[in-house]
Amino acid sequence: MSLPAGLLDGLLALLLVILAVRALIAPTLYQCAVAFISFGLTLSLAWARLAAPDVALAEAAIGAGLLGVLLINSLRDFSRGGDDASAIFGKDLPTALFSRTVISCGTLAFAAVLGMAMFHMPEGGGLTALTEASLPHSGVEHPVTAVLLNYRSYDTWLEIGVLVVAMLAIFCAGGFEGFRRPEQGPDSDPVIESLARLLAPLMVMVAGYLLWLGKAYPGGAFQAGVVLAAAGIILQLAGWQIIENLSTWAWKWGLGIGFFFFLALAVSFMPLGLGFFEYPEAWAGPLILVVEVLATLSIGLTLTCFFVYFNGMGASESRRRTR
């Protein structure tokens, strides 16, 4: 390992640990959220160093970007009546101090044991050779896409399902009054609106590019879906209310189509003697592309809904307070 590369890895490692600690002990919640977003972005640099550009893209887009938006959005409720992040220290200090010491020592010992265990891990060899051997039959050229949408498509299918379930759960936690109020839009800021006009078409184009790129290079349905969701969130912030103005029919189909098309595809070749989630080799490439396009649409819509319902929670609360 060359010296600059080692220096970079060392600095990234140090920065990751510092930011993680900072995200937990910062004096205000806003600083916690910002430290956590920086942590996510630093982590995506670390993944780029570990030769995992797909993971880096996913982390930067959803781990730091989307979750960061949700964290800062929810600060509206938590910082009401004082930004009481200092509440980590209880009033009964002696016992708290004792338990804090015990837990800190315990986790330090645990970290040491864990670190030692990691260096004694057996060399399994991994599944690289097997993946590479089957790559010509998978219909795509990029190994991670082949794993996600061919070898282990079961995981990816259920992951799309998890997203929709989480979206519904957020909807339920937020209550129904926070949603579907197309008549009372927020006053749109002219700056955000012109920014949205500029950025949203560009982001849709980037999403399409990432989607197409997934066949042979890092990229794919999830990254593209998150970029699409970012475009949706920006439009939402500019007061376009795309989700609220969507017809119920389009909303339902948009959310479900990724999941259900994937399922239909999984069973449709079973009469021909193929297994669950097994595609005919000649059609695998085009079929994967169609699945990815529909999954991207569903993921984009689902994640935009995440934000809309989240935002609606605060809005319904402020309405209740003014009442």
Add this chain to the structure above:
Amino acid sequence: MEWGRAKAGAVRGRTMETHFIYMAVSSALFSVGMAGVFLCRHFFKKIIATKIVGAGVFLLLVSIAERDADTFADPVPHAMVITGIVVAVSAAAFALALARRIRIETSRASFEDEEAAE
């Protein structure tokens, strides 16, 4: 494909130390996160702490993938981690929504501060 191979060639030269550094970091992150889950009282911080624990686990998986690199880094852990990131973010978003609802309904921000409720 060409890109993957070129990258893997670069990987082989420095694979020994790089993944060792990040394995050590992953154990540190896991422990920091665990300590945060126990020690932080505020819901917001507890949720961030669970995300940090998850980041430690993902970092270990990707380090192992890099250790097992042949012509390219092992893609199976990569795919698992991408799936894992999305699921972890969904779970964190749901947890945040619940915490927010608790805050709105009871004005509590942690499990302990019942006396702080108005």
